[in-house]
Amino acid sequence: MLNQDDPEVVADGAPAYLLMLDALILTYPENERFLLAGAQLYGAYAGVFAQDEAQAQSMADKALEYARRALCEYDTDACDLVDGPADELKKGLALNYDEDDVDIFYAYGAAWAGWIQANTSDWNAIAQVSKVKNLMEWVEGYDEGYDNATVQVYLGVLTTQLPPSVGGKPEIGKAHFEKAIALSDGKHLMAKVLYAKQYARLMFEQELHDELLQQVIDADPYAEGLTLINRLAQRQADRLLAESADYFE
Numbered sequence: 001m002l003n004q005d006d007p008e009v010v011a012d013g014a015p016a017y018l019l020m021l022d023a024l025i026l027t028y029p030e031n032e033r034f035l036l037a038g039a040q041l042y043g044a045y046a047g048v049f050a051q052d053e054a055q056a057q058s059m060a061d062k063a064l065e066y067a068r069r070a071l072c073e074y075d076t077d078a079c080d081l082v083d084g085p086a087d088e089l090k091k092g093l094a095l096n097y098d099e100d101d102v103d104i105f106y107a108y109g110a111a112w113a114g115w116i117q118a119n120t121s122d123w124n125a126i127a128q129v130s131k132v133k134n135l136m137e138w139v140e141g142y143d144e145g146y147d148n149a150t151v152q153v154y155l156g157v158l159t160t161q162l163p164p165s166v167g168g169k170p171e172i173g174k175a176h177f178e179k180a181i182a183l184s185d186g187k188h189l190m191a192k193v194l195y196a197k198q199y200a201r202l203m204f205e206q207e208l209h210d211e212l213l214q215q216v217i218d219a220d221p222y223a224e225g226l227t228l229i230n231r232l233a234q235r236q237a238d239r240l241l242a243e244s245a246d247y248f249e
Contacts, residue, residue, distance in 0.1 A: 035070035067111035152180035
């Protein structure tokens with residue numbers, strides 16, 4: 001699916017696949033593989049194919065539910081750990097888990113980050129950013145280029161939720177976006193789109209914003225494991241660039 005170059009094909013086929021995964025999970029409720037597949041697909045649908053905010057939130061809820069169930073099946077202690085305070089999560093990850101546990105924690109973190117993104121108007125969701133950030137930084141500690149450098153993209157988004165005036169640290173987010181671009185040799189086009197959307201708009205840097213988006217539009221979208229997301233990135237870049245003059249006026 002990640003190498004599909006036609007987002008419409010994926011959008012049309014995804015609902016049937018979601019229903020199939022729901023049925024498999026209903027039949028095999030403790031199967032980590034099915035739960036993780038469900039979390040990934042529901043999360044992807046929420047992020048790029050949802051028709052409105054309500055549907056995005058519903059899909060993100062399901063993604064997080066499946067990811068949590070997978071984590072709890074993997075290790076009940078891990079399940080308790082993510083429910084605790086951010087500092088305890090950071091400490092527990094460092095003391096009790098290692099590179100063998102990266103995949104499951106990253107999958108949970110991705111679903112969690114997607115849920116926050118779908119609920120940015122909810123301060124209860126924003127309050128959980130520090131915990132997801134701790135989790136993703138732990139993953140980064142083992143592999144800074146994990147998942148085609150998408151771990152850097154998540155960290156970039158998580159650290160550009162708030163402007164400096166209210167305690168945000170967007171320059172740290174900028175560094176993560178730039179690292180994602182460098183580690184992927186510029187092939188991760190969504191990193192550039194989110195760099196423009198999350199950082200350049202937040203900091204009101206129109207020149208950077210437009211330059212990044214034009215680079216995405218002009219780029220070759222074909223890259224192993226990134227083709228679908230790159231095609232979606234190009235769609236977003238077209239829309240954001242068309243809105244640029246109005247946004248920055």
